[in-house]
Amino acid sequence: MEINVQKVIIAGEEKEIARGTSCGDAFKAALSGKRFKSVLAARCGDALLDLSASIPLGCDELVPVDAESSEGLGLLRHSAAHIMAAAVRRLFPDVLVTIGPAIENGFYYDFDYKRAFTPDDFAAIEAEMNKIMTENIPFARRELGKKEAIELFRGMGEHYKVELVEAVADSHVSIYSLGGFIDLCRGPHIASSGQLKAFKLLSVAGAYWRGDENNQMLSRIYATAFGSEAELKAYLNRLEEAKKRDHRKLGKELSLFDFHEDVAPGMVFWHPKGMMLRTILEDFLKREHFKRGYQFVQGPQILRQEVWMKSGHYDNYRENMYFTEIEKETHAVKPMNCVGHMLIYGSTLHSYRELPVRMAELGVVHRHEMSGALHGLMRVRQFTQDDAHIICAPEQLENEILDIIKLISDLFGLFGFEYTLSVSTRPAKSIGSDEAWELATNALIEAMKRIGAPLKINEGDGAFYGPKIDCLVTDSIGRKWQCSTVQVDFTLPERFDLVYVGSDGERHRPVMVHRAILGSLERFIGILIEHTAGKFPTWLAPVQAKILNVTDAQAGFTEEAAKLLTGAGIRVETDLRNEKLGYKVRQAQMEKVPYILVVGDKEVEAKGVNVRLNNGDNIGLKTLEEFIELIKTDCDEPFKRGGMSYSFS
């Protein structure tokens, strides 16, 4: 082999390539013209390279990267962010640029400008981007020493970029220029602006520089890009479809709940149907907790301020608490249930034989969240937690955590939700000793390892009193919401001087775990509504069957049938209105009732109902007894897997 030639597998075929050949030239020689056009970058091992980069020495395989792959799409979007920034710079020359990464479904770029951008600016920016695409300007990479780069950006007045370069650990940084637009960037990028085919600006938002609310508020433009117009259109359609599942819209349409913003912003008014759903969920939760050795308790809603000072909430959580003065004494509405449970545990002396003590409460808490943070059922100011506090000996901790994770997976599995678990470590604002924090954090990590869950760590994201495991569930448009939380706490038992008597007759300090499985019932139901698009499984549906009479002549039997079914524990409604059958079917269908039962003369004679399923299928005439069996089987269906059950009352 000659010294200036290397063997490289290019797109699956081994080639001899002259040293110094660019990735792009190598692909151009190896691929068809059409295929080559779709190639955005090159991958060698784990490294992504610009097409203009020379093939690295020692690279034995070069893989073409296009917009079909997630890495290719990310790169395309990142380049689109540069193109957007270049367009904004052309239109608003004195804008300062900051950062513009690709994100899950698109990209954004944060600008500092004398005014905020608005959607009215989109048309002009998009037009300028299209112009840049037509001009087909190459992305040119250059490596600079840090000092040189700082001077370059300082000369341009780009102080955000100067700050970014200063934070880089390496001695050199790379910059990319797109025509006259120069940006600090690790790269890689598409070869030239003409490779961007389909993009759309979506929304504007304020965002703090480096995510810190003490910093300058920047103007962020969100946008997305795809490999083709068709894919972009499909994505925008999907978004539209997802909006139809929005729990706020369905909550109103299905008459589950509403808000009275004028009198109680961020607090839910549950309507009969929503409350029915909640009640069934609560009953089910209670039974599952009893089976797992939990005892239900209930503490007061309002407690004197001094107890919150003792617990540490006053120092750490005051801004989010509601206070009220009663007989010159300041009281606080509970933002958490722990204090009540601590006091219940502490009111008697416990033996090690009783541990672990598992105290559960469907606890209503109030937290004054900032007004801009409220969001339907997902983020409210008053909510109900399926909360529990487990008080145990330190050596029992890991097993308790394992059982909790098992419960999380059972419950979320039942509803078919996808979720991710992560461990959050000590935050800046916290109480407790270093040693306690380390012990608690390790217990969580060990439990995660034992169940083999992928270990994700959120540094500094723990509660002020302890580290935690959080569970995130996704809503209909891809936003992630925290549901389950498992928090180890060494400080509250200390503050409330909780003890148990060990086998040695001495008093010992127990460890406490705070945990919620669904998290908040409000948020959980919000996600459930979006997940099911309002078509709840039969066991949860507020109305399981709706009986419609064809004409007034069958009203009597319809009412009798409804009474009989209700007596059998089925949630039934009738629609006896003087309307055509088609009209009543349509309405019941839109209410997403699982079973629509029609009663005409034939059914009266047979003492039965004609059964139409929610999917529109008609399964014919059933006697009332047959229908009761049918619906019971349907209710039990989701519980066949796992150790849970739904007992038909």
Place this chain on the structure above:
RNA sequence: GCCCACAUAGCUCAGUAGGUAGAGCGCAUCCUUGGUAAGGAUGAGGUCAGCAGUUCAAUUCUGCUUGUGGGCUCCA
């Protein structure tokens, strides 16, 4: 709390370049008794979010407040 947008009938939304408002759905009454996604007629419903300001006149323009939506921050 911060940035942008928005607030009209129970719901979804038109509208007024400043002269106090409309539709569809829903609701009520009547006609219609019709077999699986909308039969017809008539009618009731609005201090145009609240408070100021400009104006002969404000739902419309301006400011503030409250709330909502999308984000940031925060969080179950």
